Amino acid sequence: MRTLREVFIEDFAGDPEEAVGFLKAVMEEYQRFGNIATVLSALELVVASQGGVAKLAQQTQLGDTPMRQMRKWREVLIERLAKDREEAIGYLQLSVEEYQNDGDTRLFLMSLQTFVASQGGVAKLAKQTQLEPAALAQLLSGNEAPSLDTFALILKVLGCRLTIAPLAEAMPAVAVAPETEEVHVENVA
Numbered sequence: 001m002r003t004l005r006e007v008f009i010e011d012f013a014g015d016p017e018e019a020v021g022f023l024k025a026v027m028e029e030y031q032r033f034g035n036i037a038t039v040l041s042a043l044e045l046v047v048a049s050q051g052g053v054a055k056l057a058q059q060t061q062l063g064d065t066p067m068r069q070m071r072k073w074r075e076v077l078i079e080r081l082a083k084d085r086e087e088a089i090g091y092l093q094l095s096v097e098e099y100q101n102d103g104d105t106r107l108f109l110m111s112l113q114t115f116v117a118s119q120g121g122v123a124k125l126a127k128q129t130q131l132e133p134a135a136l137a138q139l140l141s142g143n144e145a146p147s148l149d150t151f152a153l154i155l156k157v158l159g160c161r162l163t164i165a166p167l168a169e170a171m172p173a174v175a176v177a178p179e180t181e182e183v184h185v186e187n188v189a
Contacts, residue, residue, distance in 0.1 A: 003103075005107070009045060009049040012049030013049045013051075019045075019049055019050065023042055026042040037091035047073075074114060078114055082119070092111070092115045095107075095115070096108070113141065116158070122137050125157060
């Protein structure tokens with residue numbers, strides 16, 4: 001099953017005007033609501049759909065700029081998130097929501113790495129969590145999501161916490177009757 005991200009990239013690759021229209025719509029939303037995390041995610045999709053940063057740089061006046069004079073997008077994002085804690089938390093929230101929707105562990109961990117970097121980096125976090133820096137770095141760059149306990153610890157040290165919220169659609173509640181061990185389904189909406 002393809003993720004929403006893959007569908008967008010494929011669609012935008014075939015129609016650059018659609019990609020630009022999408023980016024304009026996201027910018028309008030940003031002007032109304034001020035959520036930079038959404039803009040950054042949209043920009044990443046559009047750039048990926050057009051062949052990546054290197055290809056775009058070749059197609060623009062940036063093609064002649066030495067790479068050492070250009071900053072990586074992640075560096076800009078880390079700097080921006082470091083300046084605005086509320087925006088950083090919004091970025092992490094969006095990352096968790098995207099992970100819940102598409103299950104893309106690698107993308108989630110990259111977002112978590114970016115968040116950690118914006119809040120002082122792995123070394124600082126390792127000291128506060130009493131985890132070895134190498135182990136923490138490996139955890140954040142692996143292919144498996146951290147355990148719930150580890151993720152909760154990281155969030156706590158970073159001044160955040162996990163919360164539970166109902167989904168937009170009604171989900172049936174499942175309960176086990178103690179006497180019969182039968183499963184009962186109720187609509188919670």
